[in-house]
Amino acid sequence: MLKVENIKKSFGDNQVLQGVDIEVNKGDIVVILGPSGSGKTTLLRCLNFLEKADQGTMTFDDINTRLHGASKQVIAKVRKKTAFVFQNYNLFQNKTALQNVMEGLVIARKVPKAEAKERAKKALDKVGLADRYDYYPSQLSGGQQQRVGIARAIAVNPDVLIFDEPTSALDPELIGEVLAVMKKLANEGATMIIVTHEMTFAQEVASKVVFMDGGVIVEQGSAKQIFTAPKEERTAQFLRRVLKDYDYVI
Amino acid sequence: MNLDLQFMAETFIDVLHGIPVTFQIVIVTLLVSAPLGFLMTVTKLGDGRIGRRAAAAYVSFVRGTPVVLQILFLYSLLPTLLNYLIKEVCGLSYNIFTVNPILYAYVVFILNTTAVLSEVFRSALLTVNKGQMEAALSIGMNRFQAYVRIIIPQALTAALPNICNTTVNLLKSTSLAFMMTVKDVTAIAKIDASFGYNYLEAYLVIFFIYILLCSLVQGVFHLTERAAAAYKKPASVRNARRVFS
Numbered sequence: 001m002l003k004v005e006n007i008k009k010s011f012g013d014n015q016v017l018q019g020v021d022i023e024v025n026k027g028d029i030v031v032i033l034g035p036s037g038s039g040k041t042t043l044l045r046c047l048n049f050l051e052k053a054d055q056g057t058m059t060f061d062d063i064n065t066r067l068h069g070a071s072k073q074v075i076a077k078v079r080k081k082t083a084f085v086f087q088n089y090n091l092f093q094n095k096t097a098l099q100n101v102m103e104g105l106v107i108a109r110k111v112p113k114a115e116a117k118e119r120a121k122k123a124l125d126k127v128g129l130a131d132r133y134d135y136y137p138s139q140l141s142g143g144q145q146q147r148v149g150i151a152r153a154i155a156v157n158p159d160v161l162i163f164d165e166p167t168s169a170l171d172p173e174l175i176g177e178v179l180a181v182m183k184k185l186a187n188e189g190a191t192m193i194i195v196t197h198e199m200t201f202a203q204e205v206a207s208k209v210v211f212m213d214g215g216v217i218v219e220q221g222s223a224k225q226i227f228t229a230p231k232e233e234r235t236a237q238f239l240r241r242v243l244k245d246y247d248y249v250i
Numbered sequence: 251m252n253l254d255l256q257f258m259a260e261t262f263i264d265v266l267h268g269i270p271v272t273f274q275i276v277i278v279t280l281l282v283s284a285p286l287g288f289l290m291t292v293t294k295l296g297d298g299r300i301g302r303r304a305a306a307a308y309v310s311f312v313r314g315t316p317v318v319l320q321i322l323f324l325y326s327l328l329p330t331l332l333n334y335l336i337k338e339v340c341g342l343s344y345n346i347f348t349v350n351p352i353l354y355a356y357v358v359f360i361l362n363t364t365a366v367l368s369e370v371f372r373s374a375l376l377t378v379n380k381g382q383m384e385a386a387l388s389i390g391m392n393r394f395q396a397y398v399r400i401i402i403p404q405a406l407t408a409a410l411p412n413i414c415n416t417t418v419n420l421l422k423s424t425s426l427a428f429m430m431t432v433k434d435v436t437a438i439a440k441i442d443a444s445f446g447y448n449y450l451e452a453y454l455v456i457f458f459i460y461i462l463l464c465s466l467v468q469g470v471f472h473l474t475e476r477a478a479a480a481y482k483k484p485a486s487v488r489n490a491r492r493v494f495s
Contacts (some may be wrong), residue, residue, distance in 0.1 A: 050384050076390065084388035090381035092400050094407070094481050104389030107399060136481040149385075156389055 001026050001191070002160055007046055007056035007067060009039075016042045017053070018215040022193075024160060029186050030193045031202040031223070034212035035238060040195040041087075043212070044164050047193070048084050049075045061159070080109070083153035087165040089145040091137040097124060097148045098133040101155045109156065123155035124148070127181045143174030150181055154190070161185065163194040199242055203227050211235045258451045261442045265459055268435035272463070275352065275424045275434065279359040280417065286360070287367030294372055305368065312365035317423050321358050325430050328354055355427040359420060366416050374409035375401065407478040414471035418464050425460070435459055 002024040009017040016039045024030055032040045045051035046067060047058075053067035060081060065074045083104075092100050101120035105111040111119070124133060127147040137145050146166055153161055163182065167175040179201050186192060186205045196202055202209065206223040211232075219232045230236045290308075293301040312320075333346045378401050386396035428437035435456055443452035 048388055050388065076392070079388060080390045082388075084385070086381060086385060086388075088381055090379075090385035092382055092385070094400065094403050096481075103386070103399065104391065107395050108390030108392075138482055152385075152389060 001061060002047075003059045004047065004067070005057050007043065007053045009042055009046060009051065009053045009055075016215050017046070020056075020212070020215070020217055022210065022217075024191060024193060026159075026191055027189050027207075028191055029205050029207045030210060031206035031208070032193065032195045032210045032212060033197075033199075033202065033226075033238070034218075038212045039215045040212055041164050044084075044162050044193065044195055047160075048079060048082050048162060050084070080156070081159045083156055083158035083161055085146070085149050085153050085161065085163045085166050087168050089137070089142075089149045089169075091145055091148055091152075093137050096134050096136055097129060097140070097151075100137070100148055101152045104152060104156045120151070120155055123151040126154065126184075127151045128177070141174060142170045143177045146170065146178045147181055150178070150185075154185065159191060161190055161192045163192060163196070165195050165197065167196065167198060197242065199227075199239075211238065213238070253454075254446075254448055254451055257442075257446065257448050258455055261439060261448075261452050261455045262459075264442055265435045265438045265456055268433060268438040269459070269463070271352070271427075271432065271434045272421065272424050275355050275359060275427060275432075276417065276421050278356055279363050279420060282356070282360050283363035283367050286364045288371055290364065290368035291371040291375065294368065295375065309365045309369060312362055317358070317362060317426060318429070320362070321426055321429050324358050325354055328357065351430045352427070352432050354430045355424070355432050358430075359423065362423075363416060363420055366419075367413070370409050370412040370416060371405070374405040374412070377408045378404045407475075407482075410471060410475045410478060414468060414475075417467050417471070421463060421467060422460065425456075 003022075005021045007017050007020045007022075008015070020039070020043055022030070022043070032043065034040050042051055046053040046056070049067075049070065056067040058065050058067055058070075058078070060078055063074060063077055063081075065071075065078075070078075092103060095103060098117070098120050101123050102113075102116045105116035105119060106113055121130075121133065124130060127150050129144060129147055129151065132140060132144060132148075135144075137148070140148065146169075150166070166182070167178050170178065175198065179198060182192070182194070183201070183205055194202075194206075203223050208220060209223050209226040210220040211218045211226060211230075211234075213234055219226065219230060219235045221231075226235065227239065230239060290305050294305045296302065329346055329349075336342050336344050336346055382400050382404075383393075383396050386400050387393070391399070424434055425436040427434045428440060431437070433441075439452040439456045440449075443449040
Protein backbone atom coordinates (compact mmCIF):
# COMPACT_ATOMS: atom_id res chain seq x y z
CA MET A 1 0.00 0.00 0.00
CA LEU A 2 2.66 2.53 1.07
CA LYS A 3 6.24 2.17 0.05
CA VAL A 4 8.96 4.75 0.56
CA GLU A 5 12.45 4.27 -0.73
CA ASN A 6 15.80 5.85 -0.05
CA ILE A 7 14.68 8.81 2.06
CA LYS A 8 17.52 11.18 2.80
CA LYS A 9 17.27 14.29 4.91
CA SER A 10 19.80 16.55 6.52
CA PHE A 11 19.50 19.62 8.68
CA GLY A 12 22.62 21.61 7.83
CA ASP A 13 25.56 19.28 8.33
CA ASN A 14 23.53 16.81 10.31
CA GLN A 15 22.44 13.88 8.18
CA VAL A 16 19.34 12.73 10.01
CA LEU A 17 18.15 10.16 7.46
CA GLN A 18 20.73 8.43 5.33
CA GLY A 19 18.69 6.37 2.91
CA VAL A 20 15.75 4.71 4.65
CA ASP A 21 13.28 2.32 2.99
CA ILE A 22 9.99 1.46 4.58
CA GLU A 23 7.02 -0.55 3.38
CA VAL A 24 3.58 -0.67 4.96
CA ASN A 25 0.80 -3.03 3.91
CA LYS A 26 -2.87 -2.70 4.73
CA GLY A 27 -3.52 -3.66 8.34
CA ASP A 28 0.15 -3.48 9.33
CA ILE A 29 1.13 -2.09 12.68
CA VAL A 30 4.66 -0.89 12.13
CA VAL A 31 6.48 0.14 15.27
CA ILE A 32 9.67 2.13 14.88
CA LEU A 33 12.13 1.92 17.76
CA GLY A 34 15.46 3.57 18.32
CA PRO A 35 17.44 5.92 20.55
CA SER A 36 16.64 9.61 20.40
CA GLY A 37 18.25 11.39 17.49
CA SER A 38 18.08 8.30 15.32
CA GLY A 39 15.72 9.98 12.84
CA LYS A 40 12.44 8.26 13.73
CA THR A 41 10.37 11.43 14.06
CA THR A 42 11.93 12.97 10.95
CA LEU A 43 11.03 9.83 9.01
CA LEU A 44 7.39 10.12 10.06
CA ARG A 45 7.29 13.82 9.28
CA CYS A 46 8.69 13.17 5.80
CA LEU A 47 5.89 10.68 5.12
CA ASN A 48 3.32 13.44 5.65
CA PHE A 49 5.41 16.19 4.00
CA LEU A 50 5.57 18.13 7.26
CA GLU A 51 9.28 17.92 6.55
CA LYS A 52 10.59 18.00 2.99
CA ALA A 53 12.99 15.13 2.42
CA ASP A 54 16.08 15.87 0.32
CA GLN A 55 15.72 12.68 -1.66
CA GLY A 56 13.54 9.60 -1.95
CA THR A 57 10.45 8.27 -3.70
CA MET A 58 7.00 7.36 -2.46
CA THR A 59 4.44 4.93 -3.83
CA PHE A 60 1.10 5.22 -2.08
CA ASP A 61 -1.66 3.22 -3.78
CA ASP A 62 -1.98 5.02 -7.12
CA ILE A 63 0.30 7.93 -6.18
CA ASN A 64 3.86 7.88 -7.42
CA THR A 65 6.04 10.78 -6.42
CA ARG A 66 9.47 11.98 -5.53
CA LEU A 67 9.62 13.25 -1.96
CA HIS A 68 11.67 16.23 -2.98
CA GLY A 69 9.73 18.71 -5.07
CA ALA A 70 6.36 16.96 -4.93
CA SER A 71 3.60 19.15 -6.32
CA LYS A 72 1.06 20.80 -4.03
CA GLN A 73 -1.70 18.57 -5.38
CA VAL A 74 0.25 15.40 -4.62
CA ILE A 75 1.09 16.62 -1.13
CA ALA A 76 -2.58 17.38 -0.51
CA LYS A 77 -3.56 13.93 -1.78
CA VAL A 78 -1.05 12.15 0.47
CA ARG A 79 -2.14 14.23 3.46
CA LYS A 80 -5.74 13.25 2.87
CA LYS A 81 -4.79 9.58 2.97
CA THR A 82 -2.81 9.89 6.19
CA ALA A 83 -3.41 11.34 9.63
CA PHE A 84 -0.87 12.33 12.21
CA VAL A 85 -0.95 12.10 16.00
CA PHE A 86 1.60 14.41 17.55
CA GLN A 87 3.72 14.07 20.65
CA ASN A 88 2.41 17.40 21.97
CA TYR A 89 -1.17 16.78 20.79
CA ASN A 90 -1.19 20.09 18.88
CA LEU A 91 -4.90 20.53 19.39
CA PHE A 92 -6.47 23.74 18.12
CA GLN A 93 -6.62 25.73 21.33
CA ASN A 94 -9.48 27.95 20.18
CA LYS A 95 -11.76 25.01 19.35
CA THR A 96 -13.65 22.56 21.53
CA ALA A 97 -12.93 18.85 21.38
CA LEU A 98 -15.81 18.36 18.96
CA GLN A 99 -14.75 21.30 16.79
CA ASN A 100 -11.18 20.00 16.74
CA VAL A 101 -12.38 16.74 15.26
CA MET A 102 -14.89 18.36 12.87
CA GLU A 103 -12.38 20.83 11.44
CA GLY A 104 -10.62 18.34 9.17
CA LEU A 105 -13.93 16.99 7.91
CA VAL A 106 -15.77 20.26 7.28
CA ILE A 107 -12.94 22.49 6.12
CA ALA A 108 -10.49 20.15 4.43
CA ARG A 109 -12.86 17.48 3.13
CA LYS A 110 -16.04 19.53 2.64
CA VAL A 111 -18.18 17.04 4.53
CA PRO A 112 -21.61 18.61 5.29
CA LYS A 113 -21.71 19.98 8.83
CA ALA A 114 -24.41 17.69 10.19
CA GLU A 115 -22.68 14.58 8.91
CA ALA A 116 -19.30 15.83 10.15
CA LYS A 117 -20.78 16.35 13.60
CA GLU A 118 -22.06 12.79 13.69
CA ARG A 119 -18.74 11.40 12.56
CA ALA A 120 -16.84 13.56 15.02
CA LYS A 121 -19.05 12.43 17.87
CA LYS A 122 -18.54 8.82 16.88
CA ALA A 123 -14.77 9.32 16.84
CA LEU A 124 -14.82 10.95 20.28
CA ASP A 125 -17.05 8.19 21.63
CA LYS A 126 -14.56 5.66 20.37
CA VAL A 127 -11.71 7.21 22.33
CA GLY A 128 -13.91 7.38 25.42
CA LEU A 129 -14.63 11.12 25.46
CA ALA A 130 -18.40 11.07 24.93
CA ASP A 131 -18.77 13.41 27.91
CA ARG A 132 -16.18 15.94 26.78
CA TYR A 133 -17.51 17.23 23.42
CA ASP A 134 -17.68 20.86 24.46
CA TYR A 135 -14.49 21.10 26.48
CA TYR A 136 -11.62 23.25 25.27
CA PRO A 137 -8.16 21.66 25.21
CA SER A 138 -7.11 23.78 28.19
CA GLN A 139 -9.86 22.10 30.21
CA LEU A 140 -8.69 18.55 29.46
CA SER A 141 -5.93 16.44 30.97
CA GLY A 142 -2.95 15.45 28.83
CA GLY A 143 -4.34 11.97 28.27
CA GLN A 144 -7.72 13.34 27.26
CA GLN A 145 -6.09 15.85 24.94
CA GLN A 146 -4.11 13.12 23.25
CA ARG A 147 -7.27 11.06 22.84
CA VAL A 148 -8.91 14.05 21.14
CA GLY A 149 -5.81 14.12 18.94
CA ILE A 150 -6.42 10.48 18.05
CA ALA A 151 -10.13 11.13 17.43
CA ARG A 152 -9.19 14.01 15.13
CA ALA A 153 -6.93 11.64 13.21
CA ILE A 154 -9.33 8.70 12.90
CA ALA A 155 -12.37 10.85 12.03
CA VAL A 156 -11.01 11.55 8.57
CA ASN A 157 -10.81 7.80 7.82
CA PRO A 158 -7.15 7.81 6.82
CA ASP A 159 -5.54 4.85 5.09
CA VAL A 160 -2.56 5.17 7.40
CA LEU A 161 -2.44 6.52 10.96
CA ILE A 162 0.90 7.95 11.99
CA PHE A 163 1.75 8.25 15.68
CA ASP A 164 4.79 10.26 16.75
CA GLU A 165 5.61 9.31 20.35
CA PRO A 166 1.99 9.79 21.39
CA THR A 167 2.63 9.09 25.08
CA SER A 168 6.01 10.76 25.61
CA ALA A 169 4.54 14.00 26.95
CA LEU A 170 2.14 12.28 29.33
CA ASP A 171 2.27 11.58 33.05
CA PRO A 172 2.87 7.89 33.66
CA GLU A 173 -0.63 7.30 35.00
CA LEU A 174 -2.20 8.76 31.84
CA ILE A 175 -0.20 6.68 29.37
CA GLY A 176 -2.44 3.65 29.83
CA GLU A 177 -5.62 5.29 28.57
CA VAL A 178 -3.96 6.42 25.36
CA LEU A 179 -2.32 3.05 24.71
CA ALA A 180 -5.66 1.31 25.33
CA VAL A 181 -7.27 3.42 22.58
CA MET A 182 -4.42 2.65 20.21
CA LYS A 183 -4.68 -1.06 20.96
CA LYS A 184 -8.39 -0.94 20.21
CA LEU A 185 -7.69 0.68 16.83
CA ALA A 186 -5.06 -1.94 16.08
CA ASN A 187 -7.51 -4.74 16.84
CA GLU A 188 -10.03 -3.16 14.48
CA GLY A 189 -7.57 -3.49 11.64
CA ALA A 190 -6.30 0.09 11.28
CA THR A 191 -3.01 0.54 9.48
CA MET A 192 -0.59 2.31 11.79
CA ILE A 193 2.98 3.53 11.89
CA ILE A 194 4.04 4.19 15.46
CA VAL A 195 7.14 5.68 17.00
CA THR A 196 7.13 4.86 20.69
CA HIS A 197 9.25 4.09 23.71
CA GLU A 198 6.58 1.86 25.26
CA MET A 199 8.24 -1.49 24.80
CA THR A 200 5.54 -3.71 26.27
CA PHE A 201 2.97 -2.05 24.04
CA ALA A 202 5.23 -2.44 21.02
CA GLN A 203 5.63 -6.15 21.67
CA GLU A 204 1.91 -6.63 22.01
CA VAL A 205 0.61 -4.80 18.95
CA ALA A 206 3.40 -4.63 16.38
CA SER A 207 3.14 -6.73 13.26
CA LYS A 208 6.49 -5.37 12.22
CA VAL A 209 9.22 -3.74 14.29
CA VAL A 210 11.80 -1.45 12.73
CA PHE A 211 14.92 -0.54 14.68
CA MET A 212 16.64 2.66 13.64
CA ASP A 213 19.93 4.17 14.70
CA GLY A 214 22.05 6.95 13.26
CA GLY A 215 19.67 7.70 10.39
CA VAL A 216 19.52 4.15 9.00
CA ILE A 217 17.38 1.08 9.62
CA VAL A 218 19.59 -1.33 11.51
CA GLU A 219 17.19 -4.21 11.52
CA GLN A 220 13.52 -5.04 11.00
CA GLY A 221 11.36 -8.07 11.58
CA SER A 222 8.43 -9.41 13.55
CA ALA A 223 8.01 -8.21 17.13
CA LYS A 224 8.90 -11.67 18.39
CA GLN A 225 12.06 -11.88 16.34
CA ILE A 226 13.32 -8.40 17.27
CA PHE A 227 12.55 -8.64 20.96
CA THR A 228 13.67 -12.22 21.57
CA ALA A 229 16.34 -12.84 18.96
CA PRO A 230 17.74 -9.63 17.51
CA LYS A 231 20.34 -10.29 14.83
CA GLU A 232 22.29 -7.08 15.27
CA GLU A 233 24.36 -6.35 18.33
CA ARG A 234 23.26 -2.69 18.23
CA THR A 235 19.59 -3.75 18.51
CA ALA A 236 20.29 -6.12 21.37
CA GLN A 237 22.22 -3.41 23.20
CA PHE A 238 19.37 -0.90 22.81
CA LEU A 239 16.74 -3.39 23.98
CA ARG A 240 18.81 -4.41 27.01
CA ARG A 241 19.11 -0.79 28.00
CA VAL A 242 15.45 0.25 27.56
CA LEU A 243 14.00 -2.95 29.01
CA LYS A 244 16.22 -2.57 32.04
CA ASP A 245 14.71 0.87 32.69
CA TYR A 246 11.55 -0.85 33.77
CA ASP A 247 13.33 -2.56 36.64
CA TYR A 248 14.35 0.71 38.21
CA VAL A 249 13.40 0.85 41.85
CA ILE A 250 13.93 4.12 43.63
CA MET B 251 -6.09 81.21 42.85
CA ASN B 252 -9.64 81.12 41.67
CA LEU B 253 -10.97 78.79 39.00
CA ASP B 254 -13.61 80.24 36.75
CA LEU B 255 -16.22 77.51 37.20
CA GLN B 256 -18.67 79.18 34.86
CA PHE B 257 -16.03 79.17 32.14
CA MET B 258 -15.18 75.53 32.85
CA ALA B 259 -18.79 74.45 32.48
CA GLU B 260 -19.11 76.29 29.17
CA THR B 261 -15.84 74.88 27.90
CA PHE B 262 -16.92 71.42 28.91
CA ILE B 263 -20.01 71.71 26.71
CA ASP B 264 -17.92 73.18 23.91
CA VAL B 265 -15.27 70.47 23.86
CA LEU B 266 -17.92 67.77 23.77
CA HIS B 267 -18.36 68.86 20.17
CA GLY B 268 -14.75 67.91 19.53
CA ILE B 269 -15.19 64.33 20.68
CA PRO B 270 -16.66 63.08 17.36
CA VAL B 271 -13.63 64.52 15.55
CA THR B 272 -11.26 62.85 17.99
CA PHE B 273 -13.02 59.52 17.59
CA GLN B 274 -13.21 59.97 13.85
CA ILE B 275 -9.43 60.24 13.67
CA VAL B 276 -9.03 57.19 15.92
CA ILE B 277 -11.49 55.01 14.04
CA VAL B 278 -10.45 55.92 10.50
CA THR B 279 -6.82 55.43 11.47
CA LEU B 280 -7.46 52.01 12.99
CA LEU B 281 -9.61 50.85 10.08
CA VAL B 282 -6.93 51.74 7.56
CA SER B 283 -3.91 50.78 9.68
CA ALA B 284 -5.10 47.33 10.71
CA PRO B 285 -5.10 45.79 7.22
CA LEU B 286 -1.97 47.73 6.23
CA GLY B 287 -0.22 46.64 9.42
CA PHE B 288 -1.22 43.05 8.81
CA LEU B 289 0.16 43.21 5.27
CA MET B 290 3.38 44.56 6.67
CA THR B 291 3.52 41.73 9.22
CA VAL B 292 3.10 39.20 6.42
CA THR B 293 5.92 40.92 4.54
CA LYS B 294 8.12 40.80 7.62
CA LEU B 295 7.52 37.12 8.26
CA GLY B 296 7.73 36.25 4.57
CA ASP B 297 10.62 35.07 2.44
CA GLY B 298 11.19 38.24 0.42
CA ARG B 299 14.41 39.84 1.61
CA ILE B 300 13.78 43.26 0.12
CA GLY B 301 10.27 43.42 1.57
CA ARG B 302 11.55 42.44 5.00
CA ARG B 303 14.26 45.10 4.96
CA ALA B 304 11.92 47.79 3.68
CA ALA B 305 9.38 47.00 6.38
CA ALA B 306 12.06 47.04 9.08
CA ALA B 307 13.43 50.35 7.82
CA TYR B 308 9.98 51.88 7.78
CA VAL B 309 9.19 50.78 11.31
CA SER B 310 12.45 52.03 12.74
CA PHE B 311 12.04 55.36 10.94
CA VAL B 312 8.53 55.93 12.26
CA ARG B 313 9.35 54.80 15.76
CA GLY B 314 12.61 56.70 15.83
CA THR B 315 11.13 60.13 15.18
CA PRO B 316 8.81 62.20 17.40
CA VAL B 317 5.18 62.41 16.29
CA VAL B 318 5.29 66.18 16.74
CA LEU B 319 8.14 66.38 14.29
CA GLN B 320 6.33 64.14 11.82
CA ILE B 321 3.31 66.41 12.03
CA LEU B 322 5.32 69.59 11.55
CA PHE B 323 7.21 68.06 8.67
CA LEU B 324 4.25 66.54 6.84
CA TYR B 325 2.06 69.56 7.41
CA SER B 326 4.69 71.79 5.85
CA LEU B 327 5.55 69.41 3.08
CA LEU B 328 2.32 67.78 1.95
CA PRO B 329 0.16 70.79 1.01
CA THR B 330 2.96 72.43 -0.95
CA LEU B 331 3.90 69.20 -2.62
CA LEU B 332 0.30 68.36 -3.52
CA ASN B 333 -0.26 71.88 -4.77
CA TYR B 334 2.76 71.56 -7.02
CA LEU B 335 1.59 68.19 -8.32
CA ILE B 336 -1.92 69.37 -9.03
CA LYS B 337 -1.10 72.72 -10.55
CA GLU B 338 2.19 72.11 -12.33
CA VAL B 339 2.16 68.41 -13.18
CA CYS B 340 -1.52 67.73 -13.78
CA GLY B 341 -2.46 71.24 -14.82
CA LEU B 342 -5.64 71.31 -12.72
CA SER B 343 -6.96 74.36 -10.91
CA TYR B 344 -8.05 72.66 -7.66
CA ASN B 345 -7.06 74.61 -4.57
CA ILE B 346 -5.44 72.14 -2.21
CA PHE B 347 -5.23 74.67 0.62
CA THR B 348 -9.00 74.51 1.15
CA VAL B 349 -8.94 70.78 1.88
CA ASN B 350 -10.09 69.63 5.33
CA PRO B 351 -6.94 69.44 7.49
CA ILE B 352 -8.23 66.26 9.11
CA LEU B 353 -6.94 64.44 6.01
CA TYR B 354 -3.39 65.35 6.98
CA ALA B 355 -4.08 64.10 10.47
CA TYR B 356 -5.19 60.79 9.00
CA VAL B 357 -1.97 60.51 7.03
CA VAL B 358 0.30 61.12 10.02
CA PHE B 359 -1.58 58.84 12.39
CA ILE B 360 -2.01 56.08 9.82
CA LEU B 361 1.73 56.12 9.08
CA ASN B 362 2.44 55.76 12.80
CA THR B 363 -0.20 53.26 13.75
CA THR B 364 0.55 50.99 10.80
CA ALA B 365 4.13 50.66 12.00
CA VAL B 366 3.09 49.97 15.60
CA LEU B 367 0.36 47.48 14.66
CA SER B 368 2.66 45.56 12.33
CA GLU B 369 4.90 44.87 15.33
CA VAL B 370 1.91 44.01 17.53
CA PHE B 371 0.60 41.51 14.98
CA ARG B 372 4.02 40.01 14.41
CA SER B 373 4.65 39.22 18.05
CA ALA B 374 1.10 37.90 18.41
CA LEU B 375 1.43 35.51 15.48
CA LEU B 376 4.62 34.15 17.01
CA THR B 377 2.82 33.30 20.25
CA VAL B 378 0.71 30.62 18.52
CA ASN B 379 2.81 27.49 18.47
CA LYS B 380 3.78 26.13 15.10
CA GLY B 381 2.46 22.67 16.00
CA GLN B 382 -1.11 23.77 15.43
CA MET B 383 -0.24 24.80 11.88
CA GLU B 384 1.29 21.37 11.32
CA ALA B 385 -1.76 19.66 12.79
CA ALA B 386 -4.01 21.64 10.45
CA LEU B 387 -1.87 20.70 7.45
CA SER B 388 -1.78 17.07 8.55
CA ILE B 389 -5.57 16.77 8.42
CA GLY B 390 -5.64 18.22 4.93
CA MET B 391 -6.26 21.93 5.50
CA ASN B 392 -4.21 24.36 3.44
CA ARG B 393 -2.11 27.17 4.88
CA PHE B 394 -4.70 29.85 4.19
CA GLN B 395 -7.46 27.88 5.95
CA ALA B 396 -5.15 27.18 8.87
CA TYR B 397 -4.30 30.88 9.24
CA VAL B 398 -7.88 32.07 9.01
CA ARG B 399 -9.47 29.43 11.23
CA ILE B 400 -6.78 28.48 13.73
CA ILE B 401 -3.80 30.82 13.90
CA ILE B 402 -5.22 34.33 13.43
CA PRO B 403 -8.12 33.99 15.90
CA GLN B 404 -5.65 32.97 18.60
CA ALA B 405 -3.13 35.61 17.59
CA LEU B 406 -5.78 38.32 17.74
CA THR B 407 -6.75 37.25 21.23
CA ALA B 408 -3.12 37.45 22.26
CA ALA B 409 -2.78 40.83 20.56
CA LEU B 410 -5.80 42.48 22.21
CA PRO B 411 -3.95 44.02 25.18
CA ASN B 412 -1.39 45.53 22.82
CA ILE B 413 -4.06 46.72 20.39
CA CYS B 414 -5.75 48.39 23.36
CA ASN B 415 -2.47 50.09 24.22
CA THR B 416 -2.04 51.25 20.65
CA THR B 417 -5.57 52.63 20.54
CA VAL B 418 -5.18 54.53 23.80
CA ASN B 419 -1.86 55.96 22.63
CA LEU B 420 -3.44 56.95 19.34
CA LEU B 421 -6.35 58.61 21.11
CA LYS B 422 -3.96 60.62 23.22
CA SER B 423 -1.81 61.64 20.29
CA THR B 424 -4.83 62.94 18.39
CA SER B 425 -4.51 65.91 20.73
CA LEU B 426 -1.60 66.96 18.53
CA ALA B 427 -3.96 67.35 15.59
CA PHE B 428 -4.60 70.95 16.70
CA MET B 429 -1.19 71.72 15.17
CA MET B 430 -2.76 70.95 11.82
CA THR B 431 -5.76 73.22 12.64
CA VAL B 432 -8.05 70.22 13.13
CA LYS B 433 -10.83 71.21 15.54
CA ASP B 434 -10.59 68.32 17.97
CA VAL B 435 -11.06 68.40 21.76
CA THR B 436 -7.71 70.04 22.43
CA ALA B 437 -8.09 72.65 19.70
CA ILE B 438 -11.52 73.75 20.94
CA ALA B 439 -10.24 74.04 24.50
CA LYS B 440 -7.31 76.16 23.39
CA ILE B 441 -9.54 78.46 21.35
CA ASP B 442 -11.98 78.91 24.25
CA ALA B 443 -9.14 79.64 26.62
CA SER B 444 -7.46 82.18 24.41
CA PHE B 445 -10.28 84.74 24.75
CA GLY B 446 -9.92 85.27 28.47
CA TYR B 447 -6.56 83.61 29.05
CA ASN B 448 -8.22 80.75 31.01
CA TYR B 449 -5.75 78.11 29.87
CA LEU B 450 -5.50 76.36 33.21
CA GLU B 451 -9.26 75.81 33.44
CA ALA B 452 -9.51 74.69 29.82
CA TYR B 453 -6.68 72.18 30.25
CA LEU B 454 -8.21 70.83 33.44
CA VAL B 455 -11.46 70.21 31.58
CA ILE B 456 -9.82 68.31 28.77
CA PHE B 457 -7.66 66.34 31.18
CA PHE B 458 -10.89 65.02 32.51
CA ILE B 459 -12.31 64.43 29.03
CA TYR B 460 -9.27 62.44 27.90
CA ILE B 461 -9.29 60.31 31.03
CA LEU B 462 -12.94 59.56 30.38
CA LEU B 463 -12.36 58.67 26.74
CA CYS B 464 -9.35 56.49 27.48
CA SER B 465 -11.18 54.67 30.25
CA LEU B 466 -14.03 54.05 27.86
CA VAL B 467 -11.66 52.52 25.29
CA GLN B 468 -9.99 50.38 27.95
CA GLY B 469 -13.33 49.19 29.21
CA VAL B 470 -14.45 48.11 25.76
CA PHE B 471 -11.19 46.24 25.20
CA HIS B 472 -11.38 44.63 28.61
CA LEU B 473 -14.80 43.17 27.81
CA THR B 474 -13.65 42.02 24.36
CA GLU B 475 -10.61 40.36 25.90
CA ARG B 476 -12.70 38.47 28.39
CA ALA B 477 -15.05 37.22 25.68
CA ALA B 478 -12.26 36.31 23.27
CA ALA B 479 -10.21 34.40 25.82
CA ALA B 480 -13.04 32.15 26.99
CA TYR B 481 -11.24 29.13 25.57
CA LYS B 482 -8.21 29.80 27.73
CA LYS B 483 -10.01 29.37 31.00
CA PRO B 484 -9.36 25.95 32.52
CA ALA B 485 -12.39 24.10 33.85
CA SER B 486 -10.96 24.07 37.35
CA VAL B 487 -10.92 27.86 37.53
CA ARG B 488 -14.52 28.08 36.37
CA ASN B 489 -15.62 25.53 38.90
CA ALA B 490 -13.63 27.19 41.63
CA ARG B 491 -15.34 30.45 40.89
CA ARG B 492 -18.68 28.72 41.08
CA VAL B 493 -17.77 27.29 44.46
CA PHE B 494 -16.75 30.61 45.94
CA SER B 495 -19.57 32.75 44.60
